[in-house]
Amino acid sequence: MTIIPPNPTYNPRKKRLINKGFKALAARDFTLAAHYFNLALALDSSDKRACIGVLIADIAQDFPKKAEIFTELYQILLASAPRAQHNAIHTQMLEILRDFDTSLDHISHAAQAEDSLESEQLNGIAYKDFTTLCQAKGFKEVFENLIFSTKIIFTERDDFYQFLKDLIHYGFKQIALTYIEDMPQIAYNSEIQEILKQF
Template sequence: MGQNYKDIAIKLFKQGKFELAKMSFNIAYNRSPSDEILAFIELCDTAKDNPSDTLSLFEIYFDPAQKDNTQTILEIIELIQNANDESAIMLESQNAITYADFKNLLNDNDFKELFESILFSTKIIITHKDELFDLVNSLVDNGFSDIGLKYLESSVKMFMGDERVAMVLQKIRDKDENSLK
């Protein structure tokens, strides 16, 4: 039965459903503990910060030419963690924070006050298009339509065809029309 949960978790992981995969790996581990499953659980956590690289490396693990896959998965995790550490160092040196860190700061602060306090000194690093749309919507909602539009314009090539672009642009137009009245 443990193998069943492991197989389910692997499928979920390949689909990018890392939280669900982690839960399934945990169940598999509880039923049949192994270093391999522990490594997969760690990989699920790592994938949240670096999904595309983690998925690529995950595929290497399943390469039929590999004989000792447990060692391979541990090496993969180490590579990803080293890359994440380097990214953190780079963010610090550039006075930048990830959007996830920015959102965590919002738990204790007002959006407008927080954004104004970092506006000229800190860059916000966006890693997913969902983060971009969340930030742009928050900017528009809090009176920063011009800045939201600049974020959107600088990223529009990546999001061509995404219906949320039109929705955000309409929201900005509506805000501008209301401010003229």
């Protein structure tokens, strides 16, 4: 009698998790989708469908429309091909998603390099670098060391608001007020009005 060994890649629980992951993607619950796909990968780290799901869920955090397009493309490719070709489709889809992910990394690194160069040209420090220093040494010490020698470069309005709140919190109210007074009156919005109430 010949005993056929079980298929090591087949796991009913893994299949259910992957199906739940794609349902969560369709419902635009990307965090839940990533959770299901990661659980499936814990059962079988080589499963291509779970890898595809994780990549799409990750892309969806920042680019939900792109993620929808990738999901639709994947479903269309699977539906239009015989089962024998599904493994090749999984491989093709993984390459497409990884290429997209790599392109995003290149763009991100280029943007970071540009921010860094801009800060150097302006003899300043980017706010994100400033906050990194603060985590290591504390806001008060870092700010006192930089105040007379280095400008802090802001690229996001919310970062500037947080900086003003931190100045007030750490006892630099007068300096925070100077920053606000140097702003054009037209830039005063509800956020600035709330900050001014702390004086």
